[in-house]
Structure formats: C-alpha cells, structure tokens
Amino acid sequence: TDVEGVYTADPARHPDARIVERTTSIAALRRLCFAKRDAESTGGMATKLDAAERVQSYGIPTVILGGRVSGALEALFDRHPVGTLIEPAADDAGAALDARRHWIAVQTRVAGALVVDEGALAALERRASLLPSGIVRIEGRFRRGDIVAVKDPSGRERGRGVARFDDWEVERVRGLHTSEARHLLGSGRSAWVVRPDQFVLMNAGEDEA
Numbered sequence: 001t002d003v004e005g006v007y008t009a010d011p012a013r014h015p016d017a018r019i020v021e022r023t024t025s026i027a028a029l030r031r032l033c034f035a036k037r038d039a040e041s042t043g044g045m046a047t048k049l050d051a052a053e054r055v056q057s058y059g060i061p062t063v064i065l066g067g068r069v070s071g072a073l074e075a076l077f078d079r080h081p082v083g084t085l086i087e088p089a090a091d092d093a094g095a096a097l098d099a100r101r102h103w104i105a106v107q108t109r110v111a112g113a114l115v116v117d118e119g120a121l122a123a124l125e126r127r128a129s130l131l132p133s134g135i136v137r138i139e140g141r142f143r144r145g146d147i148v149a150v151k152d153p154s155g156r157e158r159g160r161g162v163a164r165f166d167d168w169e170v171e172r173v174r175g176l177h178t179s180e181a182r183h184l185l186g187s188g189r190s191a192w193v194v195r196p197d198q199f200v201l202m203n204a205g206e207d208e209a
Contacts (some may be wrong), residue, residue, distance in 0.1 A: 002066065002067065002068060003045075003066055004019055004065060004066035004069055004072075004083060005019040005020065005021075005064055005065055005066070005082075005083040005084035006019065006020045006029050006032060006033065006045065006064060006084040007019055007020070007032065008020060008032060009032070019083070019084060020032070020084050021081050021084065021085065022081075022084075022085045022087065023084070023085075023086060023087070024056075024086070024087050024088065024089045025089075026049050026052060026053045026056065026086060029049055029084070029086070030046065030049055033045045033046060033049070045064075048064055052064070052086050056086060056087075056088055056089065059088045059099050060088065060099050061085060061086060061087050061088060062085075062086045063076060063082070063083045063084065063085050063086070064083050064084045064086070065082050065083025065084070066083065069082075100197070100198065101197075101198075101199070101200040102200075104147055104160050104161065104162065104198065104199075104200050105160060105200040105202070107147050107160070110146075110147050110148055110149045110160060111140060111141070111142035111143070111146035111147060111148055111163075112138060112139055112140030112141055112142035112146070112148050112149070112163075112167060113138065113139040113140060113148055113149040113150070113151050113157075114130070114135055114138055114139075114148055114149070114150050114151070114163075114170070114193065114194070115135070115136045115137045115138070115139065115151045115152075115153065115155070116130065116134045116135050116136060116150060116151070116152070116153075117134050117136055117153060118152070118153070119134055120133075120134025120135065121134075121150075121152055121158055124150065124158075124159060124194075124196070124199060124201065125201060127196040128196060129192040129193075129194065129195055129196055130150070130161070130192065130193045130194040130199070131178055131181075131191060131192065131193065132170070132173040132174050132175065132176050132177075132178070132181040132191055132193060133175060133176060133177055133178065133181075135170065135174035135175065135193065136153060136174070136175075137174070138167055138170050138171055138174065139151075140167070141167050142163050142166070142167050143163070143166050143167075144163060144164060144165055144166050145162060145163065146162070146163050147160055147161070147162060147163075148160065148161060148162075148163045148194075150194065150199070157202055158201065158202055159199055159200055159201045159202050160199070160200055160202065161194035161195075161198050161199035161200070162194065162195075162198040162199075163193065163194065164192055164193055164194065164195065165185075165193060169185065170193055172184060173185065173191065178191045
C-alpha cells in the first residue's frame with residue numbers, strides 16, 4: 001500500500017499518530033480507518049481489510065505495509081516489526097488446516113487425476129487416506145506434491161488432493177494391498193497416495209469441469 005501500515009489516527013493531522021504493529025481485531029482497524037478524513041484513502045484501506053478478514057478466517061496472518069518503503073519486504077522476511085500484522089483470532093487457531101484445503105479446492109488447474117472405486121471414495125468421505133488398492137487408473141502426468149483430481153468410476157470429479165508420489169509410482173502400485181505396495185515402494189515408505197489432511201471433497205452433484 002502507499003502507507004506504512006494502519007495508524008492510530010490520521011498522521012497528516014496528528015503528528016503523534018503511530019502504526020498499529022499487531023492486532024487480531026479487524027473491526028478495530030476499520031474504526032481507525034473510517035475515523036480519517038480522506039475518503040479515498042479509507043476506501044482503499046477498507047478493501048485491504050476486507051481481504052485480510054477473508055484470509056484471517058482461514059487462520060492465515062496478513063501484513064499491511066508500505067510498498068514505497070525501501071527494504072520493507074526484506075525487514076518483514078527477517079522477522080523485524082514492520083507495518084501492521086493482523087494475526088488469526090484465537091477462535092481461528094484451528095483453521096490453518098482448513099486454509100490448506102481451501103487452497104487446494106480453489107486451484108483452477110490440476111496436474112492429473114486418480115480414478116478410484118466406490119470403496120475408496122467412502123474412505124475419503126470418512127477422512128481416511130487414499131490407498132493404492134482403491135485406485136482403478138490414473139489420468140495425465142503428475143509429480144509428487146502436485147494437485148490431482150480424484151474421480152469416481154464414471155469420471156466425475158469428486159475431490160482434489162496432493163499426490164504423495166509421481167504418476168509412474170502410482171501406476172506401479174495401484175490396485176495392490178498396502179503391504180504389497182510398501183514392498184514395491186521400498187525404504188519404509190508409507191503407501192498413502194493422498195492424505196486426508198491434503199484432500200478436499202467436492203460437491204458430488206457438480207458436473208465435471
């Protein structure tokens with residue numbers, strides 16, 4: 001932004017105004033902004049606070065700082081106090097996991113797909129891991145860490161998750177029981193293909209995009 005953070009008062013009118021360095025209350029910041037005289041300035045900050053509020057609801061902090069201040073980003077990354085830090089509220093402390101899954105859900109592109117059987121879908125709905133035995137086939141190419149679609153046998157997308165293996169590894173173990181898959185993967189690696197904390201269930205009634 002073009003200011004160094006959210007101030008306790010309009011610094012143009014109050015020389016003793018200071019930057020609010022840390023808070024969890026976006027409502028309090030809004031009151032400070034709308035108490036200022038410059039409608040254009042407060043309107044721009046209001047938009048930033050709206051965005052910060054959405055991010056905060058997923059347990060993610062936001063920093064509002066001056067884009068024209070030399071070295072501001074470097075200072076932030078070095079963990080020096082800079083700008084206004086908006087932290088997650090206490091009741092959002094458990095939302096970080098949901099934030100990760102939200103990020104997965106809103107991605108517009110996926111690297112590939114895993115077509116799974118109904119038993120695997122039922123397990124995912126119970127927040128269990130996706131195991132090789134439930135994978136019918138793979139579609140496309142993907143690497144470990146890529147977001148992949150999870151489809152039912154009819155080809156409808158039912159969810160998205162982060163792949164724990166490259167496509168060729170999944171192809172090698174799909175349909176196998178866990179013990180067999182572990183033996184092929186070697187090095188004591190677990191056979192989970194998608195973990196429940198990195199999977200989001202989509203609306204089963206939606207048509208495939």
